[in-house]
Amino acid sequence: MPTNRRIARCEECGETREMATKTECFGCYRRRRRAEEGQPVDRHNPAIRREHRHILKAHAQLLLALGELGVSRNHVFEVLDVIEPYVAPVVEFLRAGERERQLRVHVHDDNMSRDEVPVNDEQRLEGERGQS
Ligand SMILES: [Zn+2]
Secondary structure (H helix, E strand, O other), X not given: OOOOOOEEEOOOOXXXXXXXXXXXXXXXXXXXXXXXXXXXXXXXXOOOOHHHHHHHHHHHHHHHHHHHHXXXXXXXXXXXXXXXXXXXXXXXXXXXXXXXXXXXXXXXXXXXXXHHOOOOHHHHHHHHHHHO
16 A cells, blocks of 8 residues: 655664654654653543543532631531542542541541651651751
């Protein structure tokens, strides 16, 4: 099958080949793209799908609304407990906040010092910044 592709000397590898771009053959072009992308991306199988986006958006809007209303911390978590079954499909995308919350509840309930409880990466980084 004839192609309209230009045959020229690739500036990358020096071979005279069918060119993918003005300066690169197909081999060099694909190699560069793979390096740039790091890993293959499958845009047709997104982790966060349309139905997830609706829930995530509503979840964010709810938090913003609670903020606008000046709702206290305990009441915010009560509301989050009530809606938990409704946000279950996206809970894996909210998990970081959940860990943080359990940590704080744990600290409060057991009256432990912060040094005795496991810290997440963010808090550890903050601690290191504070020491330096
Ligand atoms: Zn090449």
